[in-house]
Amino acid sequence: MAVVTLHVDGMAVAVPAGAPLLQALTAAGVTLPTLCHHPRLSPVAACRLCLVELEGAPRPVPACVTAAAEGQRLATDTPALRQGRRLIVELLFAEGNHPCAVCVADGDCELQDAAQRVGMDRVTVPYRHPPRQVDASHPLFLLDHHRCILCSRCVRVCDEIEGAHVWAMAERGGRTRLIAGLDQPWGAVDSCTSCGKCVAVCPTGALVTREDVPLSPWPGP
Amino acid sequence: MTPAEPSAVLLRLCDASGCRAAGATALAGALAAGLEGLTSGGPPPRLKPVGCLRLCSRGPLLAVDRDGISTLYGGLSPAQMPALLALACGRGEPAPIRSAALAGHVVDHRQPFFALQRPLVLETCGCVDPTDLDDALAHGAYRQLQRLLATATPAQVRAEVRRSGLRGRGGAGYPTGLKWETVALQPPGPRLVVANGDEGDPGAFMDRSILEGDPHRLIEGLAIAAYAVGARQGYIYVRAEYPLAIARLRRALDQVRDRGLLAGTGAGSFAFTPELRVGAGAYVCGEETALLASIAGGRGIPRQRPPFPAQEGLGGCPTLINNIETLAALPALLRMGGDAHAAIGPPTCPGTKVFSISGAVVHTGLVEVPMGTSLRTVVLTMAGGVPDGTGSDGGIKAVQTGGPSGGCLPASLLDTGIDYDVLRVLGSSLGSGGLVVLDHRCAMPELARQFMAFCAGESCGKCVPCRAGTVQLADLLDQLVQGRASAADLERLVQLAEVVQRTSLCGLGQTAPNPLFSTLRHFRGDYLERLQPLAPWQS
Amino acid sequence: MTAALPPAKPRLRLATVWLMGCSGCHMAFLDLDEALVSLADRYDIVHSPVLSDRKVFPEGVDVCLVEGAVSSVDNLAMARRLRLRSRLVVALGDCAVTGNVTALRNQHPDGLAGVLQRCWGQAVPPADSPLPPLLERVLPLHAVIRVDLVLPGCPPEPGCIGRLLASLG
Structure with missing residues (x-):
């Protein structure tokens, strides 16, 4: 196994050649917030939180998919990177509906963790408060679109590990949303094996186990 | 612009989307009916559908080739049909061109809009019938491909293109020869070529005009590229919003397949099978990794580069992606030779560029000029500036180049010579070649x-x-x-x-x-x- | 040689304001319990819905804790007023910081009219309604005025409120 040496914030570390830069960061004791990354799933470089500056590269590169090579010099904590990370987390909070106080994932949420890590004390872009839906059609699980950050971990785990292909993304841009089956209620998708892997990898409270959410019918106004 | 028969009059009717929108189809019907009813002797005038005749703002356009002279008429409707027929049949009568019925419809083709053009990519667009392979062959289609297959190795073709200095016309301006070299030099294995016809910038219609007007030129260019990089399979990706281009391309692909034109046994045995892929309406599919995802049948979603498609593209194979205009430039480029091409325009960015001009100008349409031509020449001298515009800048406030990824250049920079590097320094980008002229009403x-x-x-x-x-x-x-x-x-x-x-x-x-x-x-x-x-x- | 006593710090004027919220943040403030007494060494509470009877927001406030989101025309006017009269404005609790539960109504696809229709059966409040007109959208405090500090939580930990005030005083 070829080993390469590179520098992370000035510290020399050795990792296998071609390993993702995230591994070099870990070796250097640097942990960056990540949201789309999951160690068991293929990387997609979508959340852009693991961007680092690579000497000689025209723009920051995502550490999750960039291959380690001999002599690379990385900076992980420049003012521009910090500003970018914070604003990206703010954009996520503004894009969906994330009142942590009434969320089942409060205290166990990677988005919340990321906000703390990047020092987000307030969201400076306007909240969009999109009207979204809750899909409670599955007998065991629940999908709350308000809390979905479109990281696609569920899509990948269902494809790459469970092989059931229940999840996909539909539409595009700000209208992008997670769909089950052919845009059906989750409970109506026959290919779902109810394995719960999507719930396990969801970084927020978008996919949860129903027993965590005591649901009683609302009596109405 | 030589008529097929010296004695016959040729009516070349622009049958591209722009003129169709202006009523070319009705005019074509009227002319065809009129021609059918002709009883006089002599060789009957021939009506020929052609691609873009450039001056879209005066559509529908009709060129009448008679006695070695071409006259262009614009803004026509079926009402002018009798006068046009009289003109087409009235051999020997005095100057029917000046007939009162057509007086307001004559388009002066000596004006700068036409006179300053340097057609290479578009050299047969407007002359050739885009639905007729024999006509295309008569105009020289596939001649360069056949010559190269017989006489040149792929490495020689690449060297010629590198020497020509051609840069990708999709917007990034990446050296075409270098891209080819990267694909060709990947480890042994299959390679693919892709023509990117997902032209989506608002105000851009260069690629559409090429596809509608001269599809065989693109196919020839793609086949040359395939030969040069060692690909046997390729795709032409066209956005779904171009139905006429798609229909013509499909027909052209059928024609070349039936004739076996994309194969040769010269310096290297070669058989190339291009396929057409139609987009599903996403602008982002012009981005090459999204385009590949779309060709593969997935959502048009980009992925992080590297690896670049030239290293890992469709199915993991090295994949060459070139823009339609880049590929369509190849036949003329290889005919004249790399050095002659490199001598056109600025040395860092040689060749000609097709621009589609729209917005607040007198003449909107398609022009092909040498790279480095000043914006002033293109939008003011050729396109005529803002209608009723005054002052040295012709009432122009700014020129928008490069669509949503480009920018605006103010009138004070009109003397800028257009090329990739200069526009980038000025904070805009050349993009694929759409020029939208803005007047002072635009905020x-x-x-x-x-x-x-x-x-x-x-x-x-x-x-x-x-x-x-x-x-x-x-x-x-x-x-x-x-x-x-x-x-x-x-x-x-x-x-x-x-x-x-x-x-x-x-x-x-x-x-x-x-x-x-x-x-x-x-x-x-x-x-x-x-x-x-x-x-x-x-x- | 005599040891100089440290100069006495000036007492600070503290106000608390309750915009559109559940009063939970004020309850958390009261949950400081006996610590409130030691705060009184440093602060004069000059305006508060829970600790003072004064109805008019005074001039010359040093620190103003604001609970709740900005939901009505009155909230907006109050927010502007308190900003102009306070040196330091603290958004206290999630409603003030993010909009939180108060802002859930923004998700209604028909906007404010849809919310009113849902709650009161009519999209427009009666002309003689004594209630302050609602804004089309609920906003966090920093969206309408400059905010110096934020103290999140639903409600914030009383200890955090105490430490914040102790550090400012």
Whole structure:
């Protein structure tokens, strides 16, 4: 196994050649917030939180998919990177509906963790408060679109590990949303094996186990 | 522009989308019916559908080739049919061209709009019948391919293209020869070529015109590229919004397959099978990794590069992706030779470029000029500037280049010679070649908002800064346009735009702020005059 | 040689304001319990819905804790007023910082009219309604005025409120 040496914030570390830069960061004791990354799933470089500056590269590169090579010099904590990370987390909070106080994932949420890590004390872009839906059609699980950050971990785990292909993304841009089956209620998708892997990898409270959410019918106004 | 038979009169009717929209189909029907009813002797005039005749604003256009002289008529309707027929049949009668019925319809083809053009890519567009392979062959189609297959090795073809200095016409201006070399030199295994016809910039219709007017030129160019990089299979990706281009290309592909024109046994045995792929309506599929995902049948979603498609493309194979215009430039380039091509225009950016001109100008349409031609020549001398525009800049306020990933150049920079590098230095980009001329009624913040809303709508939704950032930027620009933004908001807007530019995954997000930045740079006053003072409770 | 006593710090004027919220943040403030007494060494409470009877927001406030989101025309006017009269404005609790539960109504696809229709059966409040007109959208405090500090939580930990005030005083 070829080993390469590179520098992370000035510290020399050795990792296998071609390993993702995230591994070099870990070796250097640097942990960056990540949201789309999951160690068991293929990387997609979508959340852009693991961007680092690579000497000689025209723009920051995502550490999750960039291959380690001999002599690379990385900076992980420049003012521009910090500003970018914070604003990206703010954009996520503004894009969906994330009142942590009434969320089942409060205290166990990677988005919340990321906000703390990047020092987000307030969201400076306007909240969009999109009207979204809750899909409670599955007998065991629940999908709350308000809390979905479109990281696609569920899509990948269902494809790459469970092989059931229940999840996909539909539409595009700000209208992008997670769909089950052919845009059906989750409970109506026959290919779902109810394995719960999507719930396990969801970084927020978008996919949860129903027993965590005591649901009683609302009596109405 | 030689008529097929010396004695016959040829009526070349522009049958491209622009003229069709202006009524070419009705005119064609009337002319065909009129020709059928002719009883006089002599060789009957021939009506021939052709591709773009360039001056779209005067459509429908008809060129009459008679006695070695071509006359162009514009703004025609079936009402002019009898006069046109009389003209086509009236051999020997005195100057029917000046017939009163056609007086207002003669288009002077000596005017700069036509005279300053240097057609290479479009050399047979407007002459050749895009539905007729024999006509294309008569105009020289596939001659370069056959010559190269018989006499040149792929490495020699690549060397010739490298020597020509040709740069990709899709917008990035990457050296074509270098890209070919990268694909060709990958480890042994299958390679693929792809023609990118997902032309989506508002105001751009160069590729559409090539596909509608001269599809065989593109197919020949693609086959040459395939030969040069060692590919046996290829795709032509065309956006679904170009139905006429798709129909003509499909027909042309059937024709070459039936004739076996894309094969040879000369220097290297070669058989090439291109396939057509039609997009599903996503602008982002012009980005090469999204385009490949779409060809493979998935959602048109880009992925991080590297690896570049030249290293790992369709099915993991090295894949060459070139723009339609780049490929269509090859037959003429290889005919004249790399050195002759390199001598056209600036040495760093040689060749000709097709521009589609629209917006506030007298003449809108398609022009092909040498690279390095000044904006002034193109939009003022050739296109005539703003109708009733006055002053040395012809009433032009700015020229928008490069669509949503480009920018605006102010009238003060009209003397800029157009090439990739110069425009980039000035904060814009040449892009694929759409030029939209803006007059003084255009407010730049509104233009920036328009483009930002376009990018927000076309973002694929994969990466956060582009998906969520462009939406916020469009809203902030909305506020600014409506006079509800402060200087602090403008600062915030710029900050956010910088983050979107720096952190987005693909070119769409990375360039989405360009119209904002370039208009801020050149027209800051347009922004400042809309700002509201900060309220005391906000400061 | 005599040891100089440290100069006495000036007492600070503290106000608390309750915009659109559940009063939970004020309850958390009261949950400081006996610590409130030691705060009184440093602060004069000059305006508060739970600790003072004064109805008019005074001038010259040093620190103003604001609970709740900005939901009505009255909230907006109050927010502006308190900003102009306070040196330091603290957004206290999630409603003030993010909009939180108060802002859930923004999700209604028909906007404010849809919310009113849902709650009161009519999209427009009666002309003689004594209630302050609602804003089209609920906003966090920093969206309408400059905010110096934020103290999140639903409600914030009383200890955090105490430490914040102790550090400012």
